Amino acid sequence: MPLLRRLVLLTFAALALAFPATGARADAAEISAIVDRFATASKFPQVEAVIEALGAAGDPLAVPALRALEAGELQVAPDGRVVIERGDALLDPVTLEAAAPVEGRLKKVRTKNSIRRMIGDVISGLTLRAPEPAIRMTAAETIFASADAAQLDALEAALAEETDAGVKSRMEEARAAILLTASDDPAVQMAAIDIIADRGDQQALAVLATYANQASNADVQAAAREGVAEIESTLAMWQAGQNIWYGVSLGSVLFLAAIGLAITFGVMGVINMAHGEMVMLGAYTTFVVQETIRNSFPGAFEFSLLIALPLAFLVSGLVGLVMERGIIRHLYGRPLETLLATWGVSLILQQAVRTIFGPNNREVGNPDWMSGAFMIGEMSVTWSRLWIVVFALCVFGALLFAMNRTPLGLQMRAVTQNRRMASAMGIRTPWVDALTFALGSGIAGIAGVALSQIDNVSPNLGRTYIIDSFMVVVFGGVGNLWGTLVGGLTLGVVNKFLEPYAGAVLGKILILVFIILFIQRRPRGLFALKGRAVE
Amino acid sequence: QETIKVGILHSLSGTMAISETTLKDVMLMLIEEQNKKGGVLGKQLEAVVVDPASDWPLFAEKARELIAGNDVSAVFGCWTSVSRKSVLPVFEELNSILFYPVQYEGEESQRNVFYTGAAPNQQAIPAVDYLMNEEGVERWVLAGTDYVYPRTTNKILEAYLKAKGVAEEDIMINYTPFGHSDWQTIVSDIKAFGAAGKKTAVVSTINGDANVPFYKELGNQGVAATDIPVVAFSVGEEELAGLDTEPLIGHLAAWNYFMSADTDANAEFIEAWKAFAGEDRVTNDPMEAHYIGFNMWVKAVEAAGTTDPDAVIDSLIGVAVPNLTGGYSAMMPNHHITKPVLVGEIQGDGQFETVWETPGLVAGDAWSDHLPESAPLISDWRAPMSCGNFNTETGKCGGQGS
Amino acid sequence: MLTVANATLHYGAAAALRGVNMEVAQGRITCLLGRNGVGKTSTIRAIVGQHALSGGAISFDGAELGRRSSHDRARAGIGLVPQGREIFPLLTVKENLQTGYACLPRAQRSIPDYVFELFPILKTMLHRRGGDLSGGQQQQLAIGRALVMRPKLIAFDEPTEGIQPSIIKDIGRAIQFLRDEHGLTILLVEQYLDFCRELADHIYIMDRGEIVHSGAAETLDDPEVRKHLTV
Amino acid sequence: MLFTRFLAGGLKSPVIIGALVVILAIGVIVPVLNLAVAPGSAFHIPDHMVPLFGKYLCYAMAALALDLVWGYCGILSLGHGAFFALGGYAMGMHLMREIGDRGVYGNAVLPDFMVFLNWKELPWFWHGFDSFVFACIMVAAAPGILAFVFGWFAFRSRVTGVYLSIITQAMTYALLLAFFRNDMGFGGNNGLTDFKDVLGFDLQSGRVRSTLFFLTAFFLALNLLIAAAIVGSKYGKILRAVRDAEPRTRFLGYRPDKIKLFAWTVSAIMAGVAGALYVPQVGIINPGEFAPANSIEMVVWTAVGGRGTLVGPIGGAILVNAAKSWFTGVLPEYWLFALGALFIFTTLYLPDGVAGLIRKMVGKARSKPRGKDEETEAPAADAPAGAAE
Amino acid sequence: MTDTQSQSQSQSQPVPAAAKAPINPALAPTPSARKDTLLYLDGVSRSFDGFKAINELSFVLAMGEMRAIIGPNGAGKTTMMDIITGKTRPDKGDVFFMGDIDLTKHDEPTIAQMGIGRKFQKPTVFETQTVADNLLLSLKGERRGIPALFYRDNRKDRRTIDGILDKIRLGHRRDELAAYLSHGQKQWLEIGMLLAQDPKLLLVDEPVAGMTDAETEETARLLREIAVDHSVVVVEHDMGFVRDLGVKVTCLHEGHVLSEGSLDHVSSDPQVVEVYLGR
Ligand SMILES: Nc1ncnc2c1ncn2[C@@H]1O[C@H](COP(=O)(O)OP(=O)(O)OP(=O)(O)O)[C@@H](O)[C@H]1O
Ligand SMILES: Nc1ncnc2c1ncn2[C@@H]1O[C@H](COP(=O)(O)OP(=O)(O)OP(=O)(O)O)[C@@H](O)[C@H]1O
Ligand SMILES: [Mg+2]
Numbered sequence A: 001m002p003l004l005r006r007l008v009l010l011t012f013a014a015l016a017l018a019f020p021a022t023g024a025r026a027d028a029a030e031i032s033a034i035v036d037r038f039a040t041a042s043k044f045p046q047v048e049a050v051i052e053a054l055g056a057a058g059d060p061l062a063v064p065a066l067r068a069l070e071a072g073e074l075q076v077a078p079d080g081r082v083v084i085e086r087g088d089a090l091l092d093p094v095t096l097e098a099a100a101p102v103e104g105r106l107k108k109v110r111t112k113n114s115i116r117r118m119i120g121d122v123i124s125g126l127t128l129r130a131p132e133p134a135i136r137m138t139a140a141e142t143i144f145a146s147a148d149a150a151q152l153d154a155l156e157a158a159l160a161e162e163t164d165a166g167v168k169s170r171m172e173e174a175r176a177a178i179l180l181t182a183s184d185d186p187a188v189q190m191a192a193i194d195i196i197a198d199r200g201d202q203q204a205l206a207v208l209a210t211y212a213n214q215a216s217n218a219d220v221q222a223a224a225r226e227g228v229a230e231i232e233s234t235l236a237m238w239q240a241g242q243n244i245w246y247g248v249s250l251g252s253v254l255f256l257a258a259i260g261l262a263i264t265f266g267v268m269g270v271i272n273m274a275h276g277e278m279v280m281l282g283a284y285t286t287f288v289v290q291e292t293i294r295n296s297f298p299g300a301f302e303f304s305l306l307i308a309l310p311l312a313f314l315v316s317g318l319v320g321l322v323m324e325r326g327i328i329r330h331l332y333g334r335p336l337e338t339l340l341a342t343w344g345v346s347l348i349l350q351q352a353v354r355t356i357f358g359p360n361n362r363e364v365g366n367p368d369w370m371s372g373a374f375m376i377g378e379m380s381v382t383w384s385r386l387w388i389v390v391f392a393l394c395v396f397g398a399l400l401f402a403m404n405r406t407p408l409g410l411q412m413r414a415v416t417q418n419r420r421m422a423s424a425m426g427i428r429t430p431w432v433d434a435l436t437f438a439l440g441s442g443i444a445g446i447a448g449v450a451l452s453q454i455d456n457v458s459p460n461l462g463r464t465y466i467i468d469s470f471m472v473v474v475f476g477g478v479g480n481l482w483g484t485l486v487g488g489l490t491l492g493v494v495n496k497f498l499e500p501y502a503g504a505v506l507g508k509i510l511i512l513v514f515i516i517l518f519i520q521r522r523p524r525g526l527f528a529l530k531g532r533a534v535e
Numbered sequence B: 001q002e003t004i005k006v007g008i009l010h011s012l013s014g015t016m017a018i019s020e021t022t023l024k025d026v027m028l029m030l031i032e033e034q035n036k037k038g039g040v041l042g043k044q045l046e047a048v049v050v051d052p053a054s055d056w057p058l059f060a061e062k063a064r065e066l067i068a069g070n071d072v073s074a075v076f077g078c079w080t081s082v083s084r085k086s087v088l089p090v091f092e093e094l095n096s097i098l099f100y101p102v103q104y105e106g107e108e109s110q111r112n113v114f115y116t117g118a119a120p121n122q123q124a125i126p127a128v129d130y131l132m133n134e135e136g137v138e139r140w141v142l143a144g145t146d147y148v149y150p151r152t153t154n155k156i157l158e159a160y161l162k163a164k165g166v167a168e169e170d171i172m173i174n175y176t177p178f179g180h181s182d183w184q185t186i187v188s189d190i191k192a193f194g195a196a197g198k199k200t201a202v203v204s205t206i207n208g209d210a211n212v213p214f215y216k217e218l219g220n221q222g223v224a225a226t227d228i229p230v231v232a233f234s235v236g237e238e239e240l241a242g243l244d245t246e247p248l249i250g251h252l253a254a255w256n257y258f259m260s261a262d263t264d265a266n267a268e269f270i271e272a273w274k275a276f277a278g279e280d281r282v283t284n285d286p287m288e289a290h291y292i293g294f295n296m297w298v299k300a301v302e303a304a305g306t307t308d309p310d311a312v313i314d315s316l317i318g319v320a321v322p323n324l325t326g327g328y329s330a331m332m333p334n335h336h337i338t339k340p341v342l343v344g345e346i347q348g349d350g351q352f353e354t355v356w357e358t359p360g361l362v363a364g365d366a367w368s369d370h371l372p373e374s375a376p377l378i379s380d381w382r383a384p385m386s387c388g389n390f391n392t393e394t395g396k397c398g399g400q401g402s
Numbered sequence C: 001m002l003t004v005a006n007a008t009l010h011y012g013a014a015a016a017l018r019g020v021n022m023e024v025a026q027g028r029i030t031c032l033l034g035r036n037g038v039g040k041t042s043t044i045r046a047i048v049g050q051h052a053l054s055g056g057a058i059s060f061d062g063a064e065l066g067r068r069s070s071h072d073r074a075r076a077g078i079g080l081v082p083q084g085r086e087i088f089p090l091l092t093v094k095e096n097l098q099t100g101y102a103c104l105p106r107a108q109r110s111i112p113d114y115v116f117e118l119f120p121i122l123k124t125m126l127h128r129r130g131g132d133l134s135g136g137q138q139q140q141l142a143i144g145r146a147l148v149m150r151p152k153l154i155a156f157d158e159p160t161e162g163i164q165p166s167i168i169k170d171i172g173r174a175i176q177f178l179r180d181e182h183g184l185t186i187l188l189v190e191q192y193l194d195f196c197r198e199l200a201d202h203i204y205i206m207d208r209g210e211i212v213h214s215g216a217a218e219t220l221d222d223p224e225v226r227k228h229l230t231v
Numbered sequence D: 001m002l003f004t005r006f007l008a009g010g011l012k013s014p015v016i017i018g019a020l021v022v023i024l025a026i027g028v029i030v031p032v033l034n035l036a037v038a039p040g041s042a043f044h045i046p047d048h049m050v051p052l053f054g055k056y057l058c059y060a061m062a063a064l065a066l067d068l069v070w071g072y073c074g075i076l077s078l079g080h081g082a083f084f085a086l087g088g089y090a091m092g093m094h095l096m097r098e099i100g101d102r103g104v105y106g107n108a109v110l111p112d113f114m115v116f117l118n119w120k121e122l123p124w125f126w127h128g129f130d131s132f133v134f135a136c137i138m139v140a141a142a143p144g145i146l147a148f149v150f151g152w153f154a155f156r157s158r159v160t161g162v163y164l165s166i167i168t169q170a171m172t173y174a175l176l177l178a179f180f181r182n183d184m185g186f187g188g189n190n191g192l193t194d195f196k197d198v199l200g201f202d203l204q205s206g207r208v209r210s211t212l213f214f215l216t217a218f219f220l221a222l223n224l225l226i227a228a229a230i231v232g233s234k235y236g237k238i239l240r241a242v243r244d245a246e247p248r249t250r251f252l253g254y255r256p257d258k259i260k261l262f263a264w265t266v267s268a269i270m271a272g273v274a275g276a277l278y279v280p281q282v283g284i285i286n287p288g289e290f291a292p293a294n295s296i297e298m299v300v301w302t303a304v305g306g307r308g309t310l311v312g313p314i315g316g317a318i319l320v321n322a323a324k325s326w327f328t329g330v331l332p333e334y335w336l337f338a339l340g341a342l343f344i345f346t347t348l349y350l351p352d353g354v355a356g357l358i359r360k361m362v363g364k365a366r367s368k369p370r371g372k373d374e375e376t377e378a379p380a381a382d383a384p385a386g387a388a389e
Numbered sequence E: 001m002t003d004t005q006s007q008s009q010s011q012s013q014p015v016p017a018a019a020k021a022p023i024n025p026a027l028a029p030t031p032s033a034r035k036d037t038l039l040y041l042d043g044v045s046r047s048f049d050g051f052k053a054i055n056e057l058s059f060v061l062a063m064g065e066m067r068a069i070i071g072p073n074g075a076g077k078t079t080m081m082d083i084i085t086g087k088t089r090p091d092k093g094d095v096f097f098m099g100d101i102d103l104t105k106h107d108e109p110t111i112a113q114m115g116i117g118r119k120f121q122k123p124t125v126f127e128t129q130t131v132a133d134n135l136l137l138s139l140k141g142e143r144r145g146i147p148a149l150f151y152r153d154n155r156k157d158r159r160t161i162d163g164i165l166d167k168i169r170l171g172h173r174r175d176e177l178a179a180y181l182s183h184g185q186k187q188w189l190e191i192g193m194l195l196a197q198d199p200k201l202l203l204v205d206e207p208v209a210g211m212t213d214a215e216t217e218e219t220a221r222l223l224r225e226i227a228v229d230h231s232v233v234v235v236e237h238d239m240g241f242v243r244d245l246g247v248k249v250t251c252l253h254e255g256h257v258l259s260e261g262s263l264d265h266v267s268s269d270p271q272v273v274e275v276y277l278g279r
């Protein structure tokens, strides 16, 4: 259907619906008067009534008060004034100027989800003509999702003035979403369906699917169904990509958890049961760093992770160093006994953390650059996961370089292959041992920084990853960093493709069975060391 | 001087330490306060703390040790159902008293156990009612950890929802393993499920540690409470303390107590707790359950004039003590208690704001009316019935007597 | 250069060396001979610090070695070609050679040319894993590896074992070359008598953990001396 | 005939004979002190101690089983808890069936957990378990068959060392997750509980407890004897040869896969028997027993006691668990420090475990090839060192 | 363990009847060329990562023959033994034992049980077992596990073991752990283990490495003695020793036969001198 005709139809329909155009804008005093009614609104329905009134007033001046209400900042003073409490400051809800100080306790104007939803709708109606395109865009999006017929005329008005093409098309979609239900002219509805179906994302699907369930006109319903099917098929395609991404991101988490172990266990042959606790220490270091920053340098929060990385490396590395010097070094040549000793260490570390930090989860926040998600087509990518993938690759690259390209790496490998001979070659084996173990532990520590962003920081953190870590290292092939990378990614991706079909529990079982069977095929892991040397 | 010993059977290490350690602390605090008030029956109370280490058979061993080895008069303990199941035979055999403070799946009523946490009808059903009536939810995701409590609760909810006319395809049930930490797929499935055009909500029986990554993922993928609210039965103030709740504002939890409850008793309790355990500590529902349970026990012992288990068990029924939300909770003949049901929304400060509550107290129902086999069962431990699973259809006390 | 004085060494309760006295002269080739299990390898282990003495002393370059660790001795200039080759199996040939850099200052970290001249096979196999080499190739690698360290003294423990005749000759020539051109001191444990006779400046013969004969290479032909080597 | 001669082979060592006598003596004395001695007496063993000791002996049996494969065959199994648990489940299922209609719902056919999850009929794999004999067979068969199949594939594929360890761990982990699932029909996370009696005898009576305790001691002694006979025979030597240099044995014409398979299966059955005796004494079996950490603990007991000594792991299991019982009671908040320190201490100062210490103190045994340990290189995690070059 | 992996998979294929049943010549017509040979290798090649360790190797050993193999380091001598004993699979070529048993179709234990014994270049003995037990484990006979449970010490076996201990001069260390032996003593023990197996064919890889001259002579005598009723393939670099053996010599080079014949013939071959003996 040619665009022009569609537009004409829509405009016509809008006119036909003939909502009364909003009159002159209310002034600040008027808005203030309405806002002050929050003071007496102690029940939810009363709050809703005030919001409705603000919406009806149609003045963007009401937006700050509404936003504050949404954020739980709108307070009622004992003297009946309504103020915004932001940090330590008290503001007038309309003018946003500093308000007179208040005697006694403030009382919050209560909200709940349905009220927040309502606020969102009202704000979007009020901000459709805001100067910033981004805000207009959000407003249009909100209206699209709510398809609130009450916003139609505001939308029309805004649409008429809109200059930004992107915003404009969003607004058209929003209008279509409203008209789809509000209009009873099949032609208008058909046109709306086309616009919505072209949008093609999950929200569009929601709107169309809702309508398809309740449409009165059979033709229109068929068209809606068609639209739904169309969107679903594109979404299904994106779904595959999404699964791969999930798999990669899960894989990189597994990889990160395991990579330290690939050194302490894979390279050195120490069955390091305390590996998980090294990860945990890294996570707790992040917590301490953030706590310090929160208390002393709130501005630096965005950098908290960058500060935590080296510190976590140091903390875990140091603990590893102490462990190696104190215990492990007595056990070279008795690799199995390291299991017993490190198990003991892990118990102690766990309980120590529990004693120091308490048994509960500790809050580690995500800096802004680690929060939220963005879309690639219909694929949503969360920032935290993306950074973790990037981070994992960096760690891998650095480690690969260190192990294969530096003299220290060579010495590490030599020492672990034949300690006695390495010593006879003049390599300071105790030093190299300690350093290798510290490196492995330190890497585990920085993995902890990453994990603190997606998992809970509790004394049990280590335990949840230790088994997976061993699986990854062994699956990839002990002693091979590439194996750990590919192993982690493979398990991640396989897991994510199994999960939708088998469910998370069965999926996990299947993964384990898969590992067992795979090891039958390749008894030395994915990247098996080959040749006479390994027999 | 002779003391009355009270056993505390909560894991201080292992996976459950995260939840249970607080309960041990609150018990110590309650006992200390009671002692300040002069103890019970003129004797001081003495807490006997052991660590069953999240190891279920060890719970049984430690229970035996407490009762037989330390002669405790009552035990306050357990969190998971399996730990309770593990100690049940011990309490029955050695005839002692257990106060169990956690919401659970019901389907049990045992003479020696007093359930001060919520039964499903005191938490799950009202929460669903709220979502259905107040939020207009039509489509349901029942997400849980794969074990008995979620399974049973979801069975009950499923039956309940279907009875309310919710269609099969509008219910999605999803189970995850313990400690599940990668929620990407499930959260995006929930989003997709919620995009079908009907108002959707998630009823979460996800347990323990798995909640934090779940909520983080919800936040990151932008599942806002205004779109798809999540109502949880195992997420309380303690769990939120480990989270940045800013992105989670508006998601819900159903409990019988919130720390934010605006009563004098609560303010006093919180103050005492902070003084005892630390300024940054929070309170939560199971703590209140222990508060209630402990006070009931004290009252019952005083009434019976002895700590003899049989006498105390009998005198406990009917005891009513103030709860922290401004009412009185009473011990019912089925060894469950009456409680208000609150639905709260998560706030930015990690607290819940009550947005709804039952008009009155709800009595805990040991046997769900929504499961066919348990519907005819009732429990009444008073003489002459003295039965935890009386079948009203056959008129017999199932299992026990035959 | 190296003096072993009254050294005793035990494995558990069993004595392997019982008062060994030995002198390895600077810039000379000293041969240590003896039947299987008499304690030759044990002597070498004591010298390079792989096994602690239970009595006696070893001094090198005038300094008492005492309980100094194996790597310190290597850094002091004692190189080892061990019995059984002890190649790092998963390192490539090149990396195996490079392990010798550990005791060198950065400027000297290169593989001397004569290593490849001696053992051309190593050059062609630089990137093969040490463990994949044939027995004889590994032996050559072990010798090359010790040379990279530029030691003052090399202890060879049966270096000709498993090596083809032509290369044995080369090794012989190399040892002489090292002595003559680089002033290297060499301690050679050997079973291969002809090889010894040709190279040695001085020989020691061991039996049951003791030195039973000490003399010039020619004395080897003495039947009395021979007796110590027969079964 | 042949078999008694075989068992007699286990009696070669005085240490084993001593251990057998001690175990059997304990098996008799503990019940006697519990039942026949008046509660007031200093010698009385209180009721709650009997099942506790019984539990230790079950763990000891599991450690013994593990030692057979780890100490003598070089298979570090991180999944022996699975065999233990399977034996336990087999017994638990029987005890469940014995409850009959005395469950809370009074359903004569279905166990309670099936009733409230709305199951309509008994799953097929529950049939037969009402028979005690069948259950006993399954106690051996379930872990035995699993071990046989698992081992058959793994050994044939020449999976060794840590690779084997980790797939045993994967096995028990997978079983853990599977048994957690309520759909599996094994009671999910709660497992099987609320047992009433066995063969008609009340499980809560002191007499039955004592009998169970004696049986446990008896089976422990029997298993020890069998294990001693196995490792003392020529087969035991082959086993150790396979442990130290598996590739080399092939060139002598041995089939390491078959050799290992036998010991592995026997060990799994022993663990299963231990689990079966454990369940009635502890009163619950649940998927927690499959947890990888449990299997690791078994390894720890074995190591503490002294790997490769048979008697040592028995002592190790009892020692560690007694320490755990004691510490969790007296040091509830700090016991992990104590236990962790115990483990570290053992590794550092008792390289051969407690058994090694005792041996050293008695001072009569010849020293093991310690020299080897100090001198030779550690191949990555105990994989048998390459024999053939 | 590259090859053994692939081989472990091929194990699942049913083992040809030859492995179990006695060979029936009527059923398996033998090409005349292989008829009376004990060991028959033809056109065998094997490469590792592109490097041809064995290259079109053909080698025939008659029944009862003793053969010495020489050749430069890396010529493929040990690899050839690996192929014969089933440790390494050839990429192509025929390997037959006793005329008609295709060795490429069997795994190490089967081949060992057919009667091919091997001494490794680097001595590999069971370090945690006593010297006597090392021999006991090698003794010809039952190889299954269960019967070994019921094995009883008997005089015959003890006598055999004592005899061998005498031969390898380790009688005084009979009950000591093999780990306590010196390098050369382990060599001897390994030879003893080979004797204990009493195989039809002995593959001996560098038996005299690390032995004194006197011992070398002793070993040569021992091997000649054995060769009376066994077939033997000896690999050595010690020309004196090879001379002492006094048998036909094959010189390998770069994976195939360079020269074959009497020692004098081979050692005068200029190519052999060039690549192997040196000037
Ligand atoms: N690790 C060890 N533990 C115990 N005893 C050992 C050890 N290594 C060697 N021995 C014993 O010490 C003695 C000396 O051994 P050593 O290796 O020094 O002999 P060798 O002269 O080098 O013999 P070969 O020529 O065979 O190499 C031998 O009797 C040997 O059995
Ligand atoms: N697994 C492997 N991977 C790579 N190269 C190998 C492998 N096995 C053998 N080779 C190469 O094949 C060649 C033949 O080795 P082989 O051990 O058979 O030699 P050899 O004749 O026994 O030598 P030596 O006399 O030194 O023992 C060598 O160059 C060796 O490096
Ligand atoms: Mg030697």
Ligand SMILES: [Mg+2]
Pocket (backbone or CB within 6 Å): C134, C135, C136, E077, E078, E079, E121, E205
């Ligand atoms: Mg060779």
